Amino acid sequence: MKTWVTPGGVHPPENKHQSLTMPIATLPLPEKLLIPLSQHIGTPAVPCVEVGKKVLKGQKIAEANGPLSVPMHAPTSGIISAIEHRPIAHSSGMLAPCIEITSDGRDKWKKHDGFEDVENATPAALVKAIGEAGIAGMGGAGFPSAIKLSPGYQRPIHTLIVNATECEPYITADDSAIRERAAEIIEGIGILSHILGNPSNIMIGIEDNKPEAIAALEPHVVDTGISVVSFPTKYPSGGEKQLIYILTGKEIPSGDLPADIGMVCVNIGTTYAVKRAIVDGEPLISRVTTMTGDACGINRNYETLIGTSVSHMLANSEFNQDGCSRLVMGGPMMGFSLTSADVPIVKTTNCILAPSYEEIPEDDPAQPCIRCGMCAEACPVSLLPQQLFWYSQADDHERLEAHNLFDCIECGACSYVCPSNIPLVQHYRHSKGEIQKARAEKVRSDHARERFEFHQQRIEQAEKDKEAKRAARREAAEQAKAKAAASPDKSASTAGGGAADIIAAAQARAAAKKVSPEQQQAKFERSIAGAEMRLQMAEEKLADAGEGQTDEQNNILTAAVEGARQKLEQAKGRLAEHIKQHNGEQVD
């Protein structure tokens, strides 16, 4: 079958054999499992259990929040032991809301049934079941599968592409899953095809470095209309856009989705999860994850429960921390470094890489860019990485966008080949973040401007209304005066006396309001005392909070302390100024 060739690309050492020597295994059941509420693109799920509640394996513990979200399920039976912020696998090392389950060791399933008659089930019902099973794209991005599979009537799907490329070095999760579960994968593809209205073209895209997997798939695709298409190995062929181009020669217009040109592309791991969800009624609670790297004595694939901590996995793989140069979730090209091993495996985790210093040494400091253009040669989307680098350093956001920064897929090919060791991808990520932040700020400032203008308008209106009322009153008073003039003798004396009374009263009020400098000083001193007390209280609160609190709460308390301290300073300043002023007056 004809395939197309993408521009650029690199050929890093594959290092896939290490983890393929043994079949997929299961890890001993961990004591605790930590399920982050956001393992997918979209809004985080909302917990539907309380701490202390007993759950069975496969039971739903968090509901999808809106359409762009997926529910979470208990990976094993046990007790919900915490719902709080915990470190998750994220480049920032920040905390995110998680549900912790303490296993009861019985691993007892809830009652579950699949569809009895898949062929006659409506696509809508199947999509709903896939959504309920919590399936999100398992290739890395984690896009909710149910959304991908319901592209809408305006976009009929003619091509279904199953991504078995697995172009990243080291990772063999898909490869080993295909070898052992080809029949189920093909069954899953059949279900997807049924949902999408039997697209005319169904292809499994796979690199030619996986002959065993191709051989495993081939007997199962006979007479199914599915074709297994292999193509030369090159990184990054497994990017969705790249794979679609390789298999069909078509490009997805920038900013569009594959569905816009009648295609759907799913990861092969997702098809297996779909089969489990539809045929067996099992939600997504485990996945195949590769454990590899020379810092581990055992390199192999595990069927891992979602929520298993990385350290549990390492502990069962003869991990040698001293020999480990970094800990990577994902592959060596696009994976992100973990700052701690106490983070859970999630639905998108296809690999844990623990390389030795020989395999992946520390990065050398960056040398100057000599514009050699190797990065441009390697770029799979034909950007000019070196230009982007210059503009990124200069924070020239307009130029960055003009050079299509947002079409960068962050594959890392440019940094891989850069002879000057420049961390190009990090520069791009930084700039993308800055631009997005600036955009958000723009939205916010536009909103603030609108509100400010409305506020101004309102004040003006109020002022006008007041003016109008005043004018009306004046008129009424004049009329009354005119009336009084008509009958002068009686009302004149009362009017005069009344006015004098009013003036006297006003003067008395003013005198009462005027405070002596001593009183003023006393007031300032009181406010200092008050501020001191508040500062003390805030500090105590912070001290009490101690370690039991999350960072966020701690930050709020720290900020409160800081605020109180500033207040105190201000109060002291005011007093000092007052004294100075007052003394000055005395000297005068």
Add this chain to the structure above:
Amino acid sequence: MIEAIAQQPILAALIALVGLGILFGALLGFAAEKFKVEGDPIVEQIDELLPQTQCGQCGFPGCRPYAESIASGDAINKCPPGGQATINSIANLLDVPAPELDAEHGEEADLRTVAYIREDECIGCTKCIQACPVDAILGAAKLMHTVIANECTGCDLCVEPCPVDCIDMLPVQETIKEWHWPAPPTTADLIASDRSPSAIGGPQL
């Protein structure tokens, strides 16, 4: 006539110069009319770039008045909430060198802040409500007030009027979604600090 002029070099030069002057003047005038750029008035463009906190730290009652003042020649470095980024973009717009932020008007804050009312201390005087330039404080006389955090621009104009000092400016915590990679450290810094490259660039837990 022409001969007479030709014999008077000074006169010839004068006529030529005046003639050229008139010709080019007419050309320029024509071009200015013909190719007139109907763009945003400059005030609008400057106002677009200002952060719209309406904080008044620049000495003007809001961002737009400051934009108007810049358009008529005021310094562009009086906006602490916008910071250097805003100064740079205004300088870019006006094609002038970008000065440093004028410290007289305040310092650039690292973190965005929003006002927070300690509600049990609030006496319901409505003074902060009147001070708020974007109507982000909710409440009524003798009733507790609260800040709509999403609408608050962090201008801190409400802090001063509060008679019981129950308003704090709290930094807005960065969420995991907002987090993005910091720029990599420069090589000179790396070697000077004699640390391994990977140790910088992020927290080492």
Add this chain to the structure above:
Amino acid sequence: MAFKQISSPHAHASQNTAKVMQLVLWATIPGLIALTIHFGWGSLINVVLATVTAVIAEAFIIKLRGRPVAFYLKDYSAVLTAVLLGLALPPLAPWWVVVVGTLFSIVIAKQLYGGLGYNPFNPAMVGYVVLLISFPIQMTTWVTPLALLPDGISHPGLIESVQIVFGGLNPTDGVTGATPLDSFKYADGLLVDQIYAQNPLFSQATIAGVGWEWVNIGFLIGGLILLASRIFTWHGPVAMLAAIALMSILFWDGGSSDSPGSPLMHLFSGATMMGAFFIMTDPVSSAVSNRGRLIYGALIGVLVYIIRAWGTYPDAVAFAVLLANFAAPFIDNYTLPRTYGHTDRRRATEKEED
């Protein structure tokens, strides 16, 4: 357990800037050997002297700029600039010519612009042009190729060469002479065939000038090695050579007395090959995209030919490269590649897509 926070990719190819520079240095060796065989020790002395000067100057400036000296020296870029300048200068040029040229290259053309990666012009060529304009006599005095030396005279030995370079000793008569491009340019009123018949530089040559043809073949070999090891892409050199060939075919006119010379002479004489594979391939000052490099190379080729044929200088690689350096940002602006998913190429100055 704590680990470091590092941005992906974690894997890196083994290539690095120092290795690239070193490879380019090795690739100059065939050319240097040819120069030494045909023109004596002069070029080697130039190269060594320029290298020493360059390293000292570079270290000094980096120190002044408060940067880590060893780190920046280890990228070999100063050495490469010096070697290229040394190869371009006439053998047996006085030492101060070499030193002044090298200092200008490193200090002014490179470091004052911000060092490696920031120089808009090719430093070696800036140094060369400054020398050519400032010291025309020293810069146009070439050594006679070995094959054409008068009987009984040979090139000065190593020690004698050093004395000539540093001691101001005058070389023996007949050791210096004109280059083929020089002789060709100033042989007015003669048919090309007549020039070829009369001038031993051509009459005893195989393709394009005694000695010079071998020097060019030496640089061609070095260049092909670099091309094979993917140090640069073919676009620049091929465009430049093709442009020279095309121009010289167009204006060859069958060899009349007005003819600016044959394609072979233009391709294999003067600094053509060195220019095509070692000078214009300097990535820092050239255009960045492949299409851009095609245009950039062709521009250099055309300029080289125009200056050689109708300008006052017999050779023109340095001027052509510098002029093209000026044009590089402009070329870049109009040669952005088409990004995946975009319908059209976009010019860098356009903010929005059409």
